Structures are given as structure tokens and as C-alpha cells.
Amino acid sequence: MKGNVIKYDRDNIDTDVIIPGQYLKVHDYAELATHAMEGLDPDFHSKVKEGDFILSGKNFGSGSSREHAPIALSHSGVKAILALSFARIFYRNSVDGAFLLPIEIGQDAYDGISDGDELDIDITRNEIKNLSTNQSYKMKPFSEIIGKIIEAGGLFKYKPELD
Numbered sequence: 062m063k064g065n066v067i068k069y070d071r072d073n074i075d076t077d078v079i080i081p082g083q084y085l086k087v088h089d090y091a092e093l094a095t096h097a098m099e100g101l102d103p104d105f106h107s108k109v110k111e112g113d114f115i116l117s118g119k120n121f122g123s124g125s126s127r128e129h130a131p132i133a134l135s136h137s138g139v140k141a142i143l144a145l146s147f148a149r150i151f152y153r154n155s156v157d158g159a160f161l162l163p164i165e166i167g168q169d170a171y172d173g174i175s176d177g178d179e180l181d182i183d184i185t186r187n188e189i190k191n192l193s194t195n196q197s198y199k200m201k202p203f204s205e206i207i208g209k210i211i212e213a214g215g216l217f218k219y220k221p222e223l224d
Contacts, residue, residue: 062184063192064112064140067105068176074101074117075124076151080133093129094136111138114182116174118144121163122151131160141182143189143200145171156207159215164189170198184211 078100080093087093098105115121115134121144122130131154134142141162142155152163164182170189174180178193182200189198203211213219 062112062140063179063181064114065110066114066116066143066174066176066178066180067109068116068174069101070118072118072145073120073123075148076122076127076130077124079122079130080127084133085127085129090132090136093133094138097133097137097139106137109137109139112140113138114141114143114180115139116143116166116171116176118171119146120144121147122155123148126150126154128154128158128160131155131158135160143170143174156210157216159211159218162211165201166198167201170200173198 079098080096081100084093084096095106097109121142130151139161141164143164143166145168146165147163155161155163162184166189173194173196174191175193178191181190181192184203187200187202189200191198210216210219
């Protein structure tokens with residue numbers, strides 16, 4: 062998948078800034094998306110495009126367990142979050158709901174990818190190619206079960222093989 066990067070050079074981006082609390086009663090996902098990242102970047106909605114990626118530091122999605130955060134991001138056009146690490150519940154909400162891909166990266170990728178760069182991410186090869194700089198980086202492979210849930214299109218579509 063290809064997309065452009067919106068980079069937030071910081072750690073601990075929490076669900077309160079991803080989707081501020083006053084919007085948690087909004088049930089229209091398109092409306093919810095217009096408020097994505099509003100607590101951190103009020104201009105996010107005007108710069109995000111379909112297929113974009115967010116890049117950030119450690120512990121992305123910390124805070125409350127609200128599934129609104131990955132829903133708002135995915136409906137704003139974000140396809141994946143690249144981060145040094147994720148809050149576990151944000152990670153699982155993203156995967157289980159098939160909202161977006163939480164991709165764990167190394168420090169070299171974090172340092173080498175800039176805001177606005179175009180990436181090509183191949184999750185089958187665990188590779189991120191920065192098309193803007195012609196550099197390649199490895200991503201942390203998904204565990205077997207997470208890979209199967211992603212492939213199925215979310216937890217509710219995943220049907221484990223029973224012996």
C-alpha cells in the first residue's frame with residue numbers, strides 16, 4: 062500500500078487528542094472523522110488524504126480504551142499508523158475492528174522518514190520503502206494470530222480452523 066506520511070515527532074499521543082471526549086457521542090463515522098487528531102493538530106482534517114499514514118514515537122494510542130480513536134482515523138483516510146510502540150488496547154482495537162494497521166517500526170525508520178514522504182508498505186515482506194528517499198526499512202512482523210485477523214478483515218470475520 063502506498064501513501065504519504067503525516068509525522069508527529071513525539072511520544073504518548075493519547076486517545077484524548079486523537080478524538081477529544083466531547084465527540085464520543087457522535088455516531089456518524091464521517092462526522093467523527095472530521096475531528097480526528099483535533100486535540101493535537103486542529104488542521105489535520107484539511108491535510109489528511111485517503112491512504113495516508115501517521116508516523117509517531119512511542120506509546121501511540123495510550124489513554125482510554127475508546128474504539129472511537131481508530132475509527133476516526135480510518136474514516137479520515139488514514140490506512141496505517143507507524144510508531145515505535147503502541148498502547149496495547151489501541152493496537153487491538155485497530156486490528157480487531159479492521160480500522161487501520163498498527164505498524165511497529167525501529168528507530169532507524171522513525172529517524173529516516175519525514176513528514177510528507179511517500180511510502181510503499183509491503184506487509185507480506187515486512188518492508189517499508191521510502192519512495193521519497195529510496196531507503197528501505199524493516200517493520201516488526203505481525204504475530205501469526207494478528208496476521209490472520211488482519212487477513213480476515215477483522216476479528217468478527219476471523220474464523221479459526223478447528224481440528
